[in-house]
Amino acid sequence: MTIRAVAVSAPDWVAGVKDQRALNSRDAASLYNACRVAAAEAASGIGPWGRSNWAGGDARASRSAARAATLLMYSMDDMAAFRALLAREQPNLLLIGAMSLCLPGAIACAGIARDMLGDRVAIVLGGRHAGETVWLADVQTRQSSALRRHVAAPLDLIHAGRIPPVFDAVAMGDGEYLIAALGRAVDAAMSRGLHPAALFGEVESATPGDWILGLNDRGRPGYLVSQAAPMDYAALPAPSRMFGVGGAFGVFGGRMTAHVFSDIGRGCVYDCGFCSERASATGGVRDLANSGDRLYRQLRDAAVTIAEDWPGCCASAFCEDSVLLGGANRLIDGFCTLMERQPVDIRFGGQLTIDQILARPAEVARLARAGLSYVFIGVETLSPEEIGGMSKDVGRKRSSWTDRMHQAFDILGAAGIDCGCAVLFGLGERHDSRLALLDRLDRFRRSHGVPDPISLNWAVQHPLCGADGGAGYDYVDWGTPEGPYLDLFHNFGEASLRYPLPHAGRPRLDEVAEVVAAADAVRRVPVGGRMAS
Template identity: 25%
Template sequence: MKILLFSCPDATHPLFPRFSKNPQLGLCMLAAAVKDLAEVKVADLSLRREDVRAGIREAMAAVQPDLVGISAMTFQYETAKKIGAFVRSLTPGLPLVLGGYHASLAYEDIARDPGQPFDFISRGEGEVVFRELVLALAREGDPKSIPGLSARDGSSFRHNPSRPVEPLAALPLPDRGARLWQGYHIFEKPFDHIESSRGCTMPCTFCSITRHYGRNYRTYGIPRILEDVRAAYAAGGRELFFVDDNITLDVKRFEAICDALLGLGLPDLKFTTQGSVAGFYDRPELIRKMARAGFNLVFLGIENMSPRNLAYYKKGEIAQKTEWVLRELHAHDLMVMGGFILGSPTDTREDILHQFEFMRKWSIDSFLIQILTPYPGTPLTEGLERDGYIVNRDLRRYSGFFATVRTDTLSSYELDFIKWKHQPYYRDPKWFFTAPAAKLYPWQLVATEFRRRALEYFTEKFWTLLGGEKLAFRKYMAGHLNANCFFGEKIAPEWPDLSPAPAGDPRRVPNEKPACPAG
């Protein structure tokens, strides 16, 4: 049997493709899980964004598969359907499997979607489910009884019982050799992904991890982690990203990993990870060990600096702790990408501007500023749905970059406009003197990025002079929205609600002033 696994080309943020090409570790894990049963290739369409249809043709011709799998997040689902339909146009009748977070959390909606082409939906952790599916198809058995699998049954789907997660020790190393194409990088440095754990036990209301895995935390042994690091290094990776859901959940273990990485003796190998404020706070020894081990960037889940919003997100009292963590990370030349979430139900214009001021004050190296998104399965989605805050159900906009909710005082249009106009995208000059990124990145990269941003700045000024801020804003939103369109379609920016909750609406904050006009 020959198997071809596609990942979707859609980027979470429109800026990401220009400075990085991120590998898809999950599909390499699937390839490893069935390596003894089939010939498997991974076709990462993020490496063929310029012409996705040509990339699909290239992969299909190279592999001539008997089975095709597609992995997608929520905002990639529409693209996944188009990939599946295009594959079917090339090879009619070819079995198609959909997997990933969206498949796991919205499988019932997918099964009811008359436009989807899939025969199977793999739910939850995929390695064992996919292996059992391949075994069943190879032996002409009945895949409809496999736990964790939804299978087409005539015009509907049969949803088998869920499968409990497996111990990670049972999983093989990812098969990076299955990649059909190469070219992963971050800021021109060869880039790869590794993992040391899966899952999280924190109660954050905006996150779907606990619905995907359950509230648990499973780890690989340190010898296995080091073996994977060596394998990624041998494959060419020189910057490795630990994709753990929350590596700081067990600080002592993380410190032991840092000690082990230092012992590898690979000075040209650097590491990136994501972590929580609570995990780093008041742990200077961890931060020192990270710096010595070669970590140079942390994606830090700051989320918000409003105590009210932090309580809504169930993040705990971390606002003051965030400042300590930022100081310590920067003191050890660890760059910070700050993750922020705007647009909670009670957010006002002033609340959002306060977040932007905090970003400027602390010279955070880079930002991932998202607007609260009602992903399937998150604890807060039910409340947003019940109380009428969800205003846009076009899943193509569910990347966090586009507003799909309103607040008590701001429409989705106003949320998008305020973020566009006021986010600290064009750096305060002091950033070049205080942020580690300005001195750690090669000056050529900083200069290139500066030129790009200057061009974008003057382009926006041109449209502003031509037709005002609203025209410039719409051009900006349309450009970024259509950056994830690959099959000839064009999407117009739209905001179904162009006014905040009316006076007297129970969702409106008492005594709140009317929403400020956008701009």
């Protein structure tokens, strides 16, 4: 066994636990997605991964082994579990996924691993933060000289002495085949008695995917740029099949809930300036034509996996597309045709915009018949013009945002689809506008029984490949220090004191407290004959 891999999602909070009112999952969905090719090789007994600590002899045992070698962390309070994982697995490859608010946590994880394991482990940082801080100015010019780097690029932070030299490599972009290749490089290095990261520089640029690999060469950053060889998305395994399913979302009636993907791209089809998944920062859609087929197969695989691992439990899934199948009619219709011809016993949810729901009532009803029972929408404001507009606000000339919300809830209700929403503050809106939005949601819950749940978020500025409004944050400090802000922000999915949108400024403590209190009052309104959570 020459590959001993551990993969963790770094914590984004300095301390504490997520409030039960904030949306939560027990599965590290993005981490599983990135590692699924390596896990598939382990499960199939292919090459060095087939002899790794992720290989269990058969599909179910390999799922268990791979899942046991991963960890989703929330705050530094989870470091005891991380240390225990390292002590048990003794990895020679540590994969750390991080968004920007997780960078301090990723640095802490890497430091602990280095203290415990010394030079016996290669430490690789990946995830959204890495991908948003090193990018190609022209994707057609695939040379390291064409790279652009944000001030928060991890290897530059090491070179400048802003953070310790704890990362051997930083992976940007498509990780599926790159991670598998890094494992094989570790195997080759170990067989020669070398440092486990010694051969990372020999990873073939033809390895499928659009990726960049940064190497920490004695404190100086160096970069390998892939040829962007196409990935065969149809051949990619379902993450649930590789890592199993560990949670059950309440909106699906307690069914075990998988995270599924149609693999249409890394972000959204829209380009709202405030969004970390905006198309201009994450890249465009890809292989749209077959996305419905991929989503169908992932739902089918999720149902099979849940039946195998959780006998007697019913299956559900949430599609992690920023917008379900891009909201495209032909893709939705193709997917529904597959579900009608070969039904899958699964309830599922996904994200749509308000205007997409209004433009596609027939498709929404057909999706409901195919198993769609829950839709999650973003409700950032009652007045898009107050925050500078939204790319997704395509129906602004037809009627007000509030009126369209009302109509969308009517369409979903008629189709028997439940609805939850994410509320995003900190976009430059007035405080009375925040309270007015929560009051409007309260009225909708009384009249329509939705939205439920309501997820709170306070806008965080991400690097966004340089499109950060001139913020120039380096993210080396925790986004919110311990204290009253942190206590309140545990109610939020994402929030930060130190890294707000530059034009909006830091949130005020009294206003955050008032928002939390108002949201709690809304959540206490009975929904559908029950008390909302």
